[in-house]
Amino acid sequence: MPEATLKHVRGMAHASAVPVLDPAELSESVFIGEYVAKSRPCLIKGAAGHWSALKKWRDREYLKNRSGHHNVFLYPHEYRITRERMGAEKRIVKFAEAIDYLHSEEADVAMVVTGLPVELQADTGGFPFLTRTELAFSYSPIRFFFYKNAGTTWHYHPFDETLMCHIVGTKQVGLLDANSPFHIALRTFFFRIFRSKSQI
Secondary structure (H helix, E strand, O other): OOHHHHHOOOOHHHOOOOOEEOOOOOOHHHHHHHHHOOOOOOEEOOOOOOOOHHHHOOOHHHHHHHHOOOEEEEEOOOEOOOHHHHHOOOEEEEHHHHHHHHHOOOOOOEEEEEOOOHHHHHHOOOEOOEOOOOOOOOOOOOOEEEEEOOOEOOOOOOOOOOOOOOOOOOOOOOOOOOOOHHHHHHHHHHHHHHHHHHOO
16 A cells, blocks of 8 residues: 555554464464454465565566566556546556566556466465465456555455465555444445446
8 A cells, every 4th residue: 555545544553563473383274264264464474485486576587588478457557446547547568568667767656467477476386374275256366466656545355365475575555444334335335336347
């Protein structure tokens, strides 16, 4: 979540930190039973420390050579809240071109969201605390987010738990309580949008 957004979310300055867990000491039964099943957020620090992606994905030439042939959507802005706003300025380019753009001085704020560079999955790995998963309702099993000075504004995930792995750089995440009256109203609003889109 961008710093500008975090500053304007009511109560975020006084928000509680989520539990920080050690992947070497976290059992699957505890992770599933105490966090996934109860929709409790947590930070599992170092969980992807054994992935070769931590080294390889810092090299843009590696990314281009590995998966540069895919067509992807390049957005010269942050992740916006509606599909209409997201699509207004998007460009379809090769993944290699998108990576070069993200590293260029021309790009101030930009991002790529895609599930297409399947070759990059070989640079990831598993987790001892998550050896099995169920089929997703909505999202792709793996999605890649490539940012430059960008982020996502607040939004609601109506389906599927998310295990987010940050590989290069830093990121701030702010979580809103889905049980507060204000956010229940937002959730109802988003469900109405989803139903209307699915009926078109």
